[in-house]
Amino acid sequence: MPVTTQQLIQFKQQGRPIVALTAWDYALAQILDVAGVDLILVGDSMSVVLGYETTLPITLDEMLYHAKSVRRGVKRALVVVDLPFLTYQESIQQAMHSAGRAIKETGAQAVKLEGGYPAMVETIARLVQAGIPVMAHVGLTPQSLHQIGLRQQGKTEEAAQRIFHEAIALEQAGAFSIVLEHIPADLALQITQKLRIPTIGIGAGVNCDGQVLVTSDVLGLLEKQPPFAKVYTNLRETITKAVQDFSVEVRERKFPQ
Numbered sequence: 472m473p474v475t476t477q478q479l480i481q482f483k484q485q486g487r488p489i490v491a492l493t494a495w496d497y498a499l500a501q502i503l504d505v506a507g508v509d510l511i512l513v514g515d516s517m518s519v520v521l522g523y524e525t526t527l528p529i530t531l532d533e534m535l536y537h538a539k540s541v542r543r544g545v546k547r548a549l550v551v552v553d554l555p556f557l558t559y560q561e562s563i564q565q566a567m568h569s570a571g572r573a574i575k576e577t578g579a580q581a582v583k584l585e586g587g588y589p590a591m592v593e594t595i596a597r598l599v600q601a602g603i604p605v606m607a608h609v610g611l612t613p614q615s616l617h618q619i620g621l622r623q624q625g626k627t628e629e630a631a632q633r634i635f636h637e638a639i640a641l642e643q644a645g646a647f648s649i650v651l652e653h654i655p656a657d658l659a660l661q662i663t664q665k666l667r668i669p670t671i672g673i674g675a676g677v678n679c680d681g682q683v684l685v686t687s688d689v690l691g692l693l694e695k696q697p698p699f700a701k702v703y704t705n706l707r708e709t710i711t712k713a714v715q716d717f718s719v720e721v722r723e724r725k726f727p728q
């Protein structure tokens with residue numbers, strides 16, 4: 472049975488933590504889905520496996536190309552597509568067009584966009600009215616890199632209050648879930664207790680309703696990770712070893728045999 476946005480809200484009510492990871496192609500998405508991940512995000516963080524230094528350059532067409540590939544690999548998980556930088560901030564019309572393409576062209580069930588009150592509240596309300604489930608994202612919003620850097624957000628009492636009220640406004644706008652990125656754990660807990668919709672944390676402590684990480688960090692595919700990531704396996708080493716073994720066997724004419 473495919474996971475629905477309603478079911479994620481039920482998971483919160485049942486106290487069952489939500490498992491989320493990112494994916495960028497068919498093979499990876501299929502592995503995550505069969506492993507039982509509840510939500511697969513086609514994150515604009517795939518920028519890093521495409522060799523971009525930030526999430527700013529990736530285009531909607533690039534995101535949709537990868538999202539289609541991910542969608543073909545998924546039977547159970549809810550698939551959410553990140554809307555990339557400047558494909559939704561310009562106007563509600565632009566957001567509707569971009570989110571509509573994400574849903575119509577990829578088969579994903581929902582979109583995610585960054586930002587809070589007041590900029591994204593009306594946008595989210597309009598997308599939801601049009602039948603598009605929206606995941607919100609506050610705290611560290613990497614598309615605002617040149618304004619806020621990559622530092623933890625919500626550290627002062629005033630900043631914490633602002634993020635708290637943004638989260639409430641985004642729930643009222645109709646978001647089905649909200650990502651809390653790189654904020655203090657006690658602030659994430661307060662938001663999680665206040666909201667009916669599930670909070671999905673990344674660098675936001677253990678008390679969110681679920682957790683998400685960037686899968687290239689979990690798998691150790693790249694050389695560096697954010698401070699809040701955990702490297703569960705080092706695929707860089709595993710792949711290097713396999714490639715070296717293959718190279719030796721080719722050069723010694725031991726493969727094929």
Ligand SMILES: Nc1nc(=O)c2c([nH]1)NC[C@@H]1CN(c3ccc(C(=O)N[C@@H](CCC(=O)O)C(=O)O)cc3)CN21
Nearest residue numbers: 516519526613620621622623685687688696697698700
């Ligand atoms: N591989 C990867 N994983 C991610 O989680 C991720 C990305 N890429 N790219 C998009 C954003 C950027 N992220 C990041 C990246 C670095 C830091 C980091 O190093 N933060 C430091 C401060 C760095 C600074 O001030 O410049 C910290 O201590 O908080 C945090 C979040 C999270 N997201």
Ligand SMILES: CC(C)C(=O)C(=O)O
Nearest residue numbers: 493514515516650673
């Ligand atoms: C880290 C998650 C929340 C994200 O936005 C991404 O992977 O792009």
Ligand SMILES: [Mg+2]
Nearest residue numbers: 514515516553
């Ligand atoms: Mg993102």
